Amino acid sequence: MTPRIATVLLGLSALLPFLSTAAPVRGEQALALGLPLACTPGEDCWVVRLSDRDPGPGFTDYRCGGLGSDGHDGTDFALPDPARMRAGVPVLAAAAGTVRAARDGMPDQPPTGQLAHDFGRLSCGNGVLLQHEGGWETQYCHLRQGSVRVRPGQAVAAGDALGLVGMSGEANFPHVHLGVRREGQTIDPFTGTPTTSPCGKAGTPLWEPELRAALDYVAVPIAIVGLAGYVPSHRDIVSGAAASVGPRPDTPLVGYVLAYGLKRGDRIGITVTGPDGTVVSRASFPVEEEAPRASRSAGRKAPPGGWPAGTYRVEASVERGDARWSKSRELTLTQ
Incomplete structure (x- = not known):
């Protein structure tokens, strides 16, 4: 991550000292900004x-x-x-x-x-x-x-x-x-x-x-929610490797999440439901320390005879006091 970007590019000096004024700078010479990357906020960035x-x-x-x-x-x-x-x-x-x-x-x-x-x-x-x-x-x-x-x-x-x-x-x-x-x-x-x-x-x-509406404030951005056929490590979730090992009827069914801006006292939840709407697994994790970025995963081993075909859903949530953020994803298993 970049806790401070105080070095400018080649041939330039460091940032100038802050000025004392705190007045808004919007006005006749205000800068109107578009997105700095090609994406859809909240969907793929x-x-x-x-x-x-x-x-x-x-x-x-x-x-x-x-x-x-x-x-x-x-x-x-x-x-x-x-x-x-x-x-x-x-x-x-x-x-x-x-x-x-x-x-x-x-x-x-x-x-x-x-x-x-x-x-x-x-x-x-x-x-x-x-x-x-x-x-x-x-x-x-x-x-x-x-x-x-x-x-x-x-x-x-x-x-x-x-x-x-x-x-x-x-x-x-x-x-x-x-x-x-x-x-x-x-x-x-x-x-x-x-x-x-x-x-x-x-x-x-x-x-x-x-x-402005697309960039509305979100205190806990949930970037990744997925289903894997094994218990992925934090490294696998961060790198995207977990997304390449999806579940099969005979493998574990594990939901995972990657979220930003987590604080001590938050609670992360992961719920996986089956094709008929029944809960396959549910887990809740307390956040015990400040975490600019954190992942969790939870699920179950395959039952005898394997998972039935159909669409499975994983929902990940973060709770902070009365506030709650969530994101879900679906995946279809075939026999």
């Missing part, structure tokens, strides 16, 4: 980390929640797993501008989520920095090695492809980190205000109006 609004140690997002980590200075749009990344998902210019800097050639981290390649100060990995009118900049980090297709000085239109989503730099899951700045000051695109301003105060988002 998720906002999994937001900008830090806490001036001291600790983290709070613009809604005074905990979707992120201390010092994180942008918005992370994640893909479900590295298999989707390998298929190729374009990183898009969120607004028209000029390429100020670009970097490529850094290796992607392994699909297992372990940081195996050294990135030094270049935590952004392969990336692109765009300059926009009115003193605005947008930065795109963790692009796939060899995919950057723009060069400094090149003009780009909103929606133009800059490269592909990857896992370069400090990235242990496939995503694009979008940083937004105006005259060196980090801006939260969900409020249009500097990240130095307090959380919980209303602002005008920089996102294009038609995007």
Whole structure:
């Protein structure tokens, strides 16, 4: 993951010190942002980390929640797993501008989520920095090695492809980190205000109006729900390997989930139901510590004679006090 993207791209200095004002920056020269990658939010990509609004140690997002980590200075749009990344998902210019800097050639981290390649100060990995009118900049980090297709000085239109989503730099899951700045000051695109301003105060988002509902706040994004024919490890779920070993009539039937933004005291539930609607298995797991990303799995061995043919459903949920988030998936078994 990218707890701090404080190093800009080749040939650029570090981020300028924050300015003292906390006033909204939306106005005549405001930046209107589109999606920074080709996906459908909530279906095949998720906002999994937001900008830090806490001036001291600790983290709070613009809604005074905990979707992120201390010092994180942008918005992370994640893909479900590295298999989707390998298929190729374009990183898009969120607004028209000029390429100020670009970097490529850094290796992607392994699909297992372990940081195996050294990135030094270049935590952004392969990336692109765009300059926009009115003193605005947008930065795109963790692009796939060899995919950057723009060069400094090149003009780009909103929606133009800059490269592909990857896992370069400090990235242990496939995503694009979008940083937004105006005259060196980090801006939260969900409020249009500097990240130095307090959380919980209303602002005008920089996102294009038609995007705002799709990017509505979700405290616990559930990215992956599936059924496997064995008990998958966290590594298998993260890498997408679990999705390639589906259940058969004679194998275990195991539901699994991968979710972001989990907090101590949350409870994860996994319920698998059979073709006739009866519960095949149900399990509940307490979350005992903060978990920016966590997985769980539960199920049953095949009964004598195997699982009957039909459609099976797995529902994964996360409960936090009175709040509940859930996602389900179906899979059909044939004899």
